[in-house]
Amino acid sequence: MARAKISAPKGVSEYVPPRSRLFEFVRESLIAPARLAGYQLMELPVFEDTELFKRGVGESTDVVSKEMYTFTDRGDRSITLRPEGTAGAMRAVIEHGLDRAQLPVKIWYSGAYFRAERPQAGRYRQFYQVGIEAIGLDDPAIDAEVIAVADAGFKAIGLKRYRLEITSLGDAQSRAAHKVDLMKFISTLDLDEATSQRASINPLRLFDDKRDEMKLLMSKAPILMDYLSVTSRTHFESVKTYLDALGISYIVNPRMVRGLDYYTGTTFEFVHELLGSQSGIGGGGRYDGLMHELGGQELSGIGFGLGVDRALLAAEAEGVITQERFVSDLFIIPLGDSTMIRALEIATDLRKVGKSVEIAFGDRGLKGAMKAADKSGARYVVVLGDEEMTSSVLQLKNMSSGIAISVTIASLADEL
Template identity: 40%
Template structure:
């Protein structure tokens, strides 16, 4: 038997209800906040991610699915969504459509890493991006959106953590302070920290292995330029004024090179160590890095699998989805033509219909109709064909009616409204 690839999953039946629940909430909140959907390819030129995410990051160095296509081009399955949105912004001339551009996406991402709970090789993200505004109100709205989404999903154990990672003006001094701090400690650090010391020094702050050392490292807040300090303070004031609780985490740096100024995470305490469900921040240089004009931007991404883990841990169950409101059961070989005609009439009234195409007795047909959530069945046998009738049965009550075939659709519609 051919099996699915390690680190991927099949999503079906009961599990699918959670996905529909999350996706429906995303679409509703994006509508309320006036974000427009963008769909980008699942593979891009490798250079896009090297240039935007950063060649020294774990994503680029260890986790990307990269291959050479038949034209000799280096192609990478997208490991995250923001770089693709920025590329689409530049390539399609979104800058000419006015600012800010408020965009969102949903779809699969790919990273080659050790599969574990909430971490797959093919995973799915939702994300929003606001491009064009450098003001902290844009940062605030993105965070408010994230909190509104979780509220709509009934996730109430999530906590917001914020930080600033500075900018190109003040970050070099902070990086040097970190190198000085870690210089005499490097031999005792983990393998990843030893590598990051030379390539991505700020990532040492969020190392889970050497967290006790990181806790004593200097804080970036002592090295911020006036612009970054002002931006961060204004964001805090906005959050306070709008009653959004938060905690400052000076070790929160995020794992991608394009972040500037604001960085934030929302963590679900119920998930333990793998508790981040939403992460984002500002990336004012990204559009310029990939060949566009200097456009400020801010956004976040959330893992759908992680969100569903939280829903399950909290005992939140989406409402049962009915597959069809009505089942049409043709009991004879020559009843199928009429069965499909009845189904067409019902569907014109926006009623979902399941036509049973199996050869089995009435008892088993009724049993299956009940299993898929059907409320009413329409039975077509010999008498129904001869006399232009339909036998309508309401499953919950067991009540049964003989109805003229010409009035079947309106009768079923009325019965559904009564249920």
């Protein structure tokens, strides 16, 4: 009796060849601008003490209250698979004393994150992000740089049909003044018990409620940007001035709050017009009180998380990324065991100079090997038989045009 197949858990995003090449390209394109801006890699665990996310992300958020994968380990400790990257990065900065060295601390990271959400297109229970954090200075120029790094990543992929939305969630003085009037307004609403509880913890969460009836109710609520202190307003205006100078277009969205409680001051989101309800492809903001909340110094920080899965979906929707972009340079067909050693030597030498080379393995005949070369999408193919071994001359066939030219083995790299 045949054993039943085991499938991947529901709601995870898996990438297998050939689409995995596209995923890798998108991820590396999002990382590259951070490296060029001096951000350094931070590799973090995929699970943390649950208290980190309760204190760091906020117990009023859907992420903490509804979406975390939490379990008790063998040591009777409450452990959670990371639902986002900033809290873990901040924990590591504090634990390893990076905040005691040169500031700002500039780090990047990437990997899998986990949320127990209802799976749908662009929303997964395991998803992938690229993130950066700049920690230690409250400087609007850093805000602009962080936004510019994200924008450069999306442009490197080739995306065009997205927009940047920005706002300011103000400083403590701004939020305190706004909260007084916001709570008065909320007190006039007929809310269910769960929503009232969320509002008592953080009333801004109601702006992030996705229900149509709540959107309608909150459309008349007082807006935090109308309560910004002089300091907060000056900071936000400076950020806009820097973005204007960099040629980065944006829309001010005064109702944006995002889904994590630690955001303060400059907050932003990138939205793609072809992804429907799951249109956010990345975002972030400043988190001035997070380090202190997690037991560290009173230092400011700003960062972002960019969705690799959604950026890939956006690239495919725009048609700016195709499989043909990632084919091999050369496919070598050795005829018989006697030529395999030479084929391996040629492939190794070409790979050393950056050429992508595949070899036809196994005992398939010439016809089968040519079919394999065609399916691989390789730009060129050569057949290596006894005659070619003796003369050191190959017929280099262009797989698109079908035209073949004679080249020496020594000149292969130049011809490719």
